[in-house]
Amino acid sequence: MLPASVLSVIARVTATHQSTLSKHRAKPTGGTLRTIHLLGLCASLRRESNNAIILSTISTELLPPNVLLHIHPLHDLPLYNGDQDGDDAPVPVVALREAVNHAEGVILASPEYSHGMSGVMKNALDWLSSPHRRSPLKDKPTLMLTGSTAFIGGARAQQQLSETLWAIQAALVPYPPIVISDIHTKISDHRLTHSATREFLARGIVTMEQSIRMEASKPELIWA
Numbered sequence: 001m002l003p004a005s006v007l008s009v010i011a012r013v014t015a016t017h018q019s020t021l022s023k024h025r026a027k028p029t030g031g032t033l034r035t036i037h038l039l040g041l042c043a044s045l046r047r048e049s050n051n052a053i054i055l056s057t058i059s060t061e062l063l064p065p066n067v068l069l070h071i072h073p074l075h076d077l078p079l080y081n082g083d084q085d086g087d088d089a090p091v092p093v094v095a096l097r098e099a100v101n102h103a104e105g106v107i108l109a110s111p112e113y114s115h116g117m118s119g120v121m122k123n124a125l126d127w128l129s130s131p132h133r134r135s136p137l138k139d140k141p142t143l144m145l146t147g148s149t150a151f152i153g154g155a156r157a158q159q160q161l162s163e164t165l166w167a168i169q170a171a172l173v174p175y176p177p178i179v180i181s182d183i184h185t186k187i188s189d190h191r192l193t194h195s196a197t198r199e200f201l202a203r204g205i206v207t208m209e210q211s212i213r214m215e216a217s218k219p220e221l222i223w224a
């Protein structure tokens with residue numbers, strides 16, 4: 001049996017540890033899970049973009065409860081120019097960085113153009129890769145999808161996209177690549193209607209939600 005003085009120290013240390021843990025644990029609000037805000041970026045600027053339709057179907061039909069997806073347009077983003085980067089970056093760049101900063105996770109949707117990701121996406125990621133080492137995407141849970149009218153579904157674009165995201169040190173959600181082939185046949189009336197694709201996407205988003213909630217519930221490391 002340990003002496004009472006030692007037991008009292010252990011009890012105090014344990015109580016402090018428990019209080020630290022509960023301080024950093026994501027707290028449910030009113031008995032329900034708190035709402036998670038995700039951001040969607042679509043790399044096709046086309047009015048009838050299939051990739052944009054996928055994102056909008058996710059936002060209206062495929063999210064789990066207590067998860068919201070806000071879609072941020074990339075139409076006004078200028079081409080990356082280091083001379084314009086910094087504190088006085090163009091307004092659409094500042095807006096994009098703020099939107100990513102405020103989101104807890106990001107979903108990127110890109111078509112494949114000439115065996116690569118869309119230039120719109122690469123340009124957005126170039127702006128988001130800066131400031132160096134303090135990118136708004138660094139450590140941000142990120143899920144990517146590619147949709148193409150061809151049978152490969154944009155797999156090559158996705159490979160490039162993942163290289164770039166590694167460079168930026170985004171936290172890629174551990175989920176099999178979401179490549180949507182023959183995309184035009186899976187959409188009708190401006191909705192993704194293909195049930196297997198809907199289910200695969202929905203499971204990817206639940207995986208993302210779980211990693212965000214788990215990360216939020218981890219205690220911070222306290223260095224003595």
Ligand SMILES: Cc1cc2nc3c(=O)[nH]c(=O)nc-3n(C[C@H](O)[C@H](O)[C@H](O)COP(=O)(O)O)c2cc1C
Nearest residue numbers: 044046049050051111112113114115148149150154
């Ligand atoms: C210039 C251009 C190049 C393309 N290159 C490819 C390609 O290399 N591989 C592929 O799978 N699809 C390719 N496509 C087909 C697009 O992926 C397809 O049109 C897709 O639906 C475009 O996305 P959106 O509907 O969201 O605009 C290309 C389309 C265009 C316009």
